[in-house]
Amino acid sequence: HVECRNGMEVVFVSGGETYALNGTAQSRGHQRIDPIWLDNPELPGLKISVSPMIDMGLDLC
Template identity: 45%
Template sequence: MHHNWANTFLQITLLGVCGVGIAQAQVKCTMPNGMVITQQLSDKCPAGAVKGETPDGKSISIAPPKPPTPAPRDPFKPPPTAAETLGDRWPLTVRDVVVRCEVIPARQRLDAVTVTHRGTTYAVNGIADAQRANRGWRDIAPIWKANPEIPGTKIGIGPLIDYGRQLCR
């Protein structure tokens, strides 16, 4: 009968290494359901454990809980519209618009914010208003909400301008 001494040596070596490793890294962990588990190759209990100790009864640290993984965005769901993003601060009488920002070449940065509704583009801020004649854009007044608290005035359009200017960044 032939004996494979190399295989025996490998088994003894692995048992020796693993035996030392197990003795040094074994921990008992109590889980929330009361079940006690033994971690053979770790010196910490998993996240969620309520108690951890070494075989000789010394307390050990418990791994911190992992932060929740955010739900992936549905690739078929469109991002929120400008009207949805601004909510109660939406200053227009129409909600189905495309908001755009265009950088106007000048000595300093000028951002022209416009909205397009059913094929008509409206100038939202002063920079866009100054470009109206050259670009064929319309005045925003016809679709800008009236301020119900102060007759003859419009509600603040600043949130829409801020939203639009972010598109130029």
């Protein structure tokens, strides 16, 4: 699930792990989402956009 922590840290929580979705969360020590970030099957070499999840998290702030 997506959360907003400490004002502007947007994080994704899955399987007991917390991952940074935005730069603020990453700069405050949350681990990068890279290990679980899905590849975009329609655009090889690119990842699925997480922008909708970031927007959802920011709406919670």
